[in-house]
Amino acid sequence: MPILRQEPLTGEWVIIATDRARRPETFAPQKKEKKAPSPARVDNCPFCYGNEHMTPPEVLAYRDESPKADTPGWSLRVIPNKFPALEQSDNGEGLFIGNFFESCQGYGVHEVIIETPEHNRHLPDLNDYELALVLKSFEERLVSLAGDPKLKYVQIFRNHLREAGASIEHPHCQLLALPFTPPLLDIEYRRCRDYYEEEGRCLLCTLLEEEEKMGDRVVLENDSFLAFIPFAAPLPFTTWIAPRGHASSLEVSQDNWEAKLVPVLKGFLSKLSQKLEDPPYNLYLHLAPLRSEPLSYYHWHMEIIPKLTIVAGLEMATGTYINVSKPEEAAKFLREQKVNVESYK
């Protein structure tokens, strides 16, 4: 008998398939081409070390050696996207109200976070210090972009592999600073505010407590962070990573990333890669609006969605998903994978 589950955070109902459910191990890509491993440096890759002149000038970099911008010697670089989806220049036009259709200038910021100078080191291959730098760079860019009052929300996201939308192979994240609050964040803010007004506490704090109590959807945890497959996951192996302690955004929490989030993030991505043969995935952060004071009703988190199935007509038509993987089974499958995270240090 199929079941419907409601996601507390978004309010959406998800169909959890039973008759058509697939066992967790069947989601590993079947006939993946075995590609030759990539080299550490690719001559024509604009993100590789030594090719700094191929990108727009960096807006942030962490350097051990050379203090000179746009030269080698860095361990992380943030650069403007060469083909930005939005631009931070104001032509003074503002909102154009037409007869019926409305449009306006695409104001915003589009940046690339090059996570490592080496072409072939993905997130689980970075050492804890390097991975903490990636998180620190998010924090720094959020603080910096908050200076522009026209920007309302900064979306940080990562597309892993071509099948998940990565057009450049070199490991990187992107950020898009938007001049409005995007619709999915709007829904989360609204629901969390309503819950707070009714219950007097944060919805996600409650949810994390419930998940911990039940335990069967938890993949990995430490004292500070919980990685779990949500109760009403819309797609197979959708995973959320959230701080146990309440914090509405990354930059207001001023956490010790290396000791707290890094082990859980690295552990989870290692499990995913090892158990499902390095699947493509999308990873993104959901944060409070830019420049907001610490909010008691909103709780930041990370969502990771492996691309294991095809989003088809039903989902596009209705916004209602059929998940062909039981969250509890997927979580157990990943939980039981022993990962020696230490070995990556």
Added chain:
Amino acid sequence: MPILRQEPLTGEWVIIATDRARRPETFAPQKKEKKAPSPARVDNCPFCYGNEHMTPPEVLAYRDESPKADTPGWSLRVIPNKFPALEQSDNGEGLFIGNFFESCQGYGVHEVIIETPEHNRHLPDLNDYELALVLKSFEERLVSLAGDPKLKYVQIFRNHLREAGASIEHPHCQLLALPFTPPLLDIEYRRCRDYYEEEGRCLLCTLLEEEEKMGDRVVLENDSFLAFIPFAAPLPFTTWIAPRGHASSLEVSQDNWEAKLVPVLKGFLSKLSQKLEDPPYNLYLHLAPLRSEPLSYYHWHMEIIPKLTIVAGLEMATGTYINVSKPEEAAKFLREQKVNVESYK
């Protein structure tokens, strides 16, 4: 300079890329494997004629010859999905309210509309009469399913090719009757009701008039239907087909499908297939809620979304899309393709 456009029907803002925009002809799949053409009948295909015993008993069929159910001689069959996402049996449990998480039985109906007994004839290959039967079957199933008061909305959809989610090659549509109004329909109903209350007329009637007046996003039209790429199309070549005359749902309009919708639908799908090398697509209907009286504020339509790009992290995180194809250019590209629709008769 990138631009933002707002979709009047959904309220969503879409980024229309400029720097990273691609010319229409670049969306034809590049290295598509040339497969041998499929035969008219496949021995182990459950949807082929002669294999009627391989499916659950039909709930509707159009037959020229044999009047006997579940035997050959039909031109269209509707059958229950063998692995239904929802089931119409009531275990009396109803909504289960947990401590915090809510779930309930997955009540509903999941059916397959087998469009033709032949394995290798897709929608543009059907003659006008056969294609009209497909639309007539939607209408009949809507009327029949309206008899179950627990069903709130019937989503009719079609996944064309494996890349768009079709797990069985034989040409077919699906319908899923849901026990709730799905979120994307909810948004459309709300916005259309608001517009009607404010302006005293139907939002889509206004939109169609504007599209016709401007003309540069129209792909194809006749006296009764308009096929166009919407102003704020979220994805390349997203196309809507809507009746010019106001009607809130398919079954209340009681149209002469063969004379009116069929030429536009067939013409559009032929253009799409010929200009973009038979791309995968999702097609679906947006209708008024099941059993509603004719509504003056809602206007039914069909949406077709070719799968030409990858929906990636940004879109999944925010619900905000970057369209790398200018709607006006895509519409011109399809509009200028001459299709001899008559030749299919």
